Amino acid sequence: QKFVYDFTEGNKDLKDLLGGKGANLAEMTNLGLPVPPGFTITTEACKVYLDSGSEPTALRDEVSAHLEALEKRMGKKLGQADDPLLVSVRSGAKFSMPGMMDTVLNIGLSDASVAGLAAQAGDERFAWDSYRRLIQMFGKTVLGVDGELFEEALDEAKRAKGVTTDVELDAADLKRLVEDFKATVAKETGRDFPQEPREQMDLAIRAVFDSWNGDRAKLYRRQERIPGDLGTAVNICSMVFGNLGPDSGTGVAFTRDPASGHQGVYGDYLQNAQGEDVVAGIRNTVPLADLERIDKASYAQLMQIMETLETHYKDLCDIEFTIERGKLWMLQTRVGKRTAGAAFRIATQLVDQGLIDEAEALQRVTGAQLAQLMFPRFDEKAKTDLLGRGIAASPGAAVGKAVFDSYTAVKWSRSGEKVILIRRETNPDDLDGMIASEGILTSRGGKTSHAAVVARGMGKTCVCGAEELEVDTKRRRMTANGPDGKQSIVIEEGEVVSIDGSTGKVYRGEVPVVPSPVVEYFEGRADGAAEDADELVKAVHRVMTYADGGRRLQVRANADNAEDAARARRFGAQGIGLCRTEHMFLGERREMVERLILADHEDERDEALKALLPLQKSDFVELFEAMDGLPVTVRLLDPPLHEFLPDITDLSVRVALAEARHEPHENELRLLQAVHKLHEQNPMLGLRGVRLGLVIPGLFAMQVRAIAEAAAERRNAGGDPHAEIMIPLVGTVQELEIVREEAERVIAEVERATGTDLGLTLGTMIELPRAALTAGQIAEAAEFFSFGTNDLTQTVWGFSRDDVEASFFTAYLEKGIFGVSPFETIDRDGVGSLVRAAAEAGRATRPDLKLGVCGEHGGDPDSVHFFHEVGLDYVSCSPFRIPVARLEAGRAAA
Ligand code: ADP
Numbered sequence: 001q002k003f004v005y006d007f008t009e010g011n012k013d014l015k016d017l018l019g020g021k022g023a024n025l026a027e028m029t030n031l032g033l034p035v036p037p038g039f040t041i042t043t044e045a046c047k048v049y050l051d052s053g054s055e056p057t058a059l060r061d062e063v064s065a066h067l068e069a070l071e072k073r074m075g076k077k078l079g080q081a082d083d084p085l086l087v088s089v090r091s092g093a094k095f096s097m098p099g100m101m102d103t104v105l106n107i108g109l110s111d112a113s114v115a116g117l118a119a120q121a122g123d124e125r126f127a128w129d130s131y132r133r134l135i136q137m138f139g140k141t142v143l144g145v146d147g148e149l150f151e152e153a154l155d156e157a158k159r160a161k162g163v164t165t166d167v168e169l170d171a172a173d174l175k176r177l178v179e180d181f182k183a184t185v186a187k188e189t190g191r192d193f194p195q196e197p198r199e200q201m202d203l204a205i206r207a208v209f210d211s212w213n214g215d216r217a218k219l220y221r222r223q224e225r226i227p228g229d230l231g232t233a234v235n236i237c238s239m240v241f242g243n244l245g246p247d248s249g250t251g252v253a254f255t256r257d258p259a260s261g262h263q264g265v266y267g268d269y270l271q272n273a274q275g276e277d278v279v280a281g282i283r284n285t286v287p288l289a290d291l292e293r294i295d296k297a298s299y300a301q302l303m304q305i306m307e308t309l310e311t312h313y314k315d316l317c318d319i320e321f322t323i324e325r326g327k328l329w330m331l332q333t334r335v336g337k338r339t340a341g342a343a344f345r346i347a348t349q350l351v352d353q354g355l356i357d358e359a360e361a362l363q364r365v366t367g368a369q370l371a372q373l374m375f376p377r378f379d380e381k382a383k384t385d386l387l388g389r390g391i392a393a394s395p396g397a398a399v400g401k402a403v404f405d406s407y408t409a410v411k412w413s414r415s416g417e418k419v420i421l422i423r424r425e426t427n428p429d430d431l432d433g434m435i436a437s438e439g440i441l442t443s444r445g446g447k448t449s450h451a452a453v454v455a456r457g458m459g460k461t462c463v464c465g466a467e468e469l470e471v472d473t474k475r476r477r478m479t480a481n482g483p484d485g486k487q488s489i490v491i492e493e494g495e496v497v498s499i500d501g502s503t504g505k506v507y508r509g510e511v512p513v514v515p516s517p518v519v520e521y522f523e524g525r526a527d528g529a530a531e532d533a534d535e536l537v538k539a540v541h542r543v544m545t546y547a548d549g550g551r552r553l554q555v556r557a558n559a560d561n562a563e564d565a566a567r568a569r570r571f572g573a574q575g576i577g578l579c580r581t582e583h584m585f586l587g588e589r590r591e592m593v594e595r596l597i598l599a600d601h602e603d604e605r606d607e608a609l610k611a612l613l614p615l616q617k618s619d620f621v622e623l624f625e626a627m628d629g630l631p632v633t634v635r636l637l638d639p640p641l642h643e644f645l646p647d648i649t650d651l652s653v654r655v656a657l658a659e660a661r662h663e664p665h666e667n668e669l670r671l672l673q674a675v676h677k678l679h680e681q682n683p684m685l686g687l688r689g690v691r692l693g694l695v696i697p698g699l700f701a702m703q704v705r706a707i708a709e710a711a712a713e714r715r716n717a718g719g720d721p722h723a724e725i726m727i728p729l730v731g732t733v734q735e736l737e738i739v740r741e742e743a744e745r746v747i748a749e750v751e752r753a754t755g756t757d758l759g760l761t762l763g764t765m766i767e768l769p770r771a772a773l774t775a776g777q778i779a780e781a782a783e784f785f786s787f788g789t790n791d792l793t794q795t796v797w798g799f800s801r802d803d804v805e806a807s808f809f810t811a812y813l814e815k816g817i818f819g820v821s822p823f824e825t826i827d828r829d830g831v832g833s834l835v836r837a838a839a840e841a842g843r844a845t846r847p848d849l850k851l852g853v854c855g856e857h858g859g860d861p862d863s864v865h866f867f868h869e870v871g872l873d874y875v876s877c878s879p880f881r882i883p884v885a886r887l888e889a890g891r892a893a894a
Pocket residue numbers: 036087088090091102103105237238239240241274275276320321322331332
């Protein structure tokens with residue numbers, strides 16, 4: 001087994017073995033680009049080290065051989081006193097990961113070689129600057145010394161000299177600093193800074209290996225579901241120096257604008273600086289375009305290289321480079337991150353350039369990016385007053401009056417005010433306030449904090465962890481430092497603020513909100529194919545066309561009224577996968593349902609049902625009309641009956657009051673008794689779904705009749721209705737058989753009476769583990785299955801969805817038990833394996849069984865891919881998620 005690869009030996013496809021950085025360094029080397037020579041220690045070596053606690057025996061010799069070759073090539077030895085070869089030791093896993101060890105530059109410098117470096121470069125200041133950087137980085141990341149100690153000493157040196165930047169320190173200052181740093185290392189670690197170059201290198205390599213199992217890296221991997229046993233590679237790269245004076249420097253660049261996708265010159269450059277200085281913001285960088293003025297030849301070469309990289313990677317790349325005395329060196333490249341809008345634009349631009357095909361273009365965008373583009377946004381042209389920024393935790397643009405407690409949030413929103421709830425951090429007690437607010441802002445906590453998790457669950461805008469804002473709940477105010485970081489701005493309760501959940505920015509006052517052009521396009525108010533269409537809309541239109549052209553999964557909508565159905569159709573729905581009939585029992589019809597529930601006698605009950613029938617029927621007529629020609633799955637009544645009755649406390653108060661006033665309260669009393677009778681400890685597992693149909697005579701028959709009569713009416717009016725009747729919460733085939741017999745009888749009656757052939761189909765939800773486990777039997781009585789993955793997730797995990805998100809999910813996410821709520825993305829291993837097995841068993845019984853899914857998961861990108869894989873026919877989701885589902889279904893098939 002080979003543990004070390006020279007940069008000339010690898011390539012970009014070897015990311016598993018060489019890590020992302022190593023694989024791309026090799027790729028650039030092979031493209032003939034100017035990469036400082038070096039080699040990569042494989043992830044395999046790291047794995048051996050992590051498993052056994054020591055480096056593989058062969059590693060030392062292999063490293064020695066590669067180092068020797070490198071030394072020969074460079075004509076100097078590592079740390080050689082009169083002319084030292086210096087190297088960087090850089091971590092580089094397959095996925096870039098926060099918490100991994102930082103890079104150590106200038107390895108090989110020592111008390112002995114610092115003078116040699118100075119002599120070779122003819123620059124004493126440079127040599128001491130490099131040495132102090134080495135001790136600082138090595139001390140912090142390899143030896144574990146608190147980095148603050150070095151920072152403070154550096155600040156002190158600048159203060160003592162009365163200067164503000166590190167370039168103003170001269171050789172003597174830096175020399176003193178080195179002594180200082182060495183003393184700090186000795187004091188903090190009980191040993192001297194290692195002077196032996198090879199020892200420096202070996203210690204740094206080992207520190208990179210060890211950092212794989214650092215707490216932060218481990219947590220990140222659990223959350224992102226990155227396997228814990230991949231290991232990291234280590235890159236040893238000969239140093240080039242951007243800190244050799246004004247004709248040297250270092251920079252970062254993008255091959256095109258990561259915000260718009262436009263081609264051009266994007267990046268930052270810093271003269272006389274090393275590595276991290278650019279991003280660390282210690283001095284002001286200049287725009288990359290200025291490099292043309294500073295060093296024309298290097299600039300021209302860089303532009304050339306960027307073009308080479310783009311054509312080669314067929315994508316936007318970001319790069320790190322250094323110029324050493326007028327000579328350009330490439331230090332890193334990778335396919336670069338971009339904004340959601342740019343992703344769509346770049347994908348179509350690359351198709352136009354002939355670099356990628358349509359299937360590949362689909363892989364360059366995601367449903368999450370599309371969803372982001374569908375949120376309303378703050379008007380970019382508006383003048384804004386930035387207060388600070390936090391973590392973009394849940395997207396959207398929210399404006400409202402600042403409130404600092406949930407009670408006020410609820411009170412104000414009841415009186416019609418829009419509010420933003422501002423807290424240091426939220427807890428389950430804040431739930432009501434969060435619901436009442438337009439958006440949530442916290443000054444503490446990250447992407448998995450309570451505020452973030454709950455807000456995302458509710459689809460509410462949230463900015464969290466805005467640490468520069470000081471929230472004072474007691475005095476109902478928040479203090480910001482303002483854009484210059486000095487002047488303090490106080491926001492009192494009631495003052496309007498605007499928060500941007502897509503960027504994390506927080507503004508004072510009202511920022512105007514503009515609707516998303518992408519939504520206008522889906523709504524049909526903008527034509528993506530039109531010549532003058534917005535560039536973004538055009539790109540989205542094209543990508544959607546690719547997706548629709550290739551996908552196998554159909555996309556339906558969850559909708560229960562004609563208006564939603566019509567919108568869903570505009571968004572591209574191919575039918576309704578879930579029409580919940582319970583919504584048809586609310587409002588003024590609630591009284592009729594009360595009568596049904598209260599009925600003592602058969603007659604009373606029939607009366608109540610008879611009154612409901614025409615209302616249900618007219619709802620269905622409208623719906624079938626809106627979805628003419630497309631399937632509409634109607635679910636019979638599902639929720640527990642008590643949901644249609646008044647609240648028990650309210651009712652008790654009403655009864656008590658009437659009693660005290662000696663007023664008649666016959667009805668209230670009966671209602672109260674009924675409420676008591678229907679009260680359940682665990683209503684979600686109680687009398688609901690098919691169970692209602694089986695114990696309340698005539699209920700399901702009435703609903704089936706309403707559906708059948710509505711379909712007949714549409715048919716006779718020349719329409720083309722395709723109704724599918726769905727029975728919820730079935731656990732066993734016997735339940736379904738009983739309901740089915742009754743339904744078939746009713747349908748036959750209606751068909752006879754109306755002289756129609758309705759072609760209605762009957763099917764069931766699969767949302768209980770028992771139903772999934774006996775799907776083969778259930779398919780005997782069902783023409784279709786619709787997986788109700790919300791209930792299935794609840795019952796498989798034993799989680800009460802309404803409770804867990806606010807109580808312990810935060811803890812679960814923080815501990816990395818799962819990276820995302822199983823209510824958001826289907827749990828493939830658990831819930832998913834039941835879905836897969838039930839689909840197979842169902843189709844074994846009935847090969848033409850139609851399969852769909854109607855839980856929230858139907859609009860979740862990851863889950864859509866899963867449903868494609870297990871061979872479902874369609875997913876159904878809320879109208880707004882339809883474009884996302886279409887896109888992901890296309891991506892899954894591409
Ligand atoms: P990160 O993964 O944090 O980007 P890198 O390994 O890329 O870490 O290194 C950090 C910084 O040091 C980068 O700016 C990089 O360009 C610079 N750097 C790394 N190796 C060298 C080298 N051999 N010569 C000069 N600069 C280097």
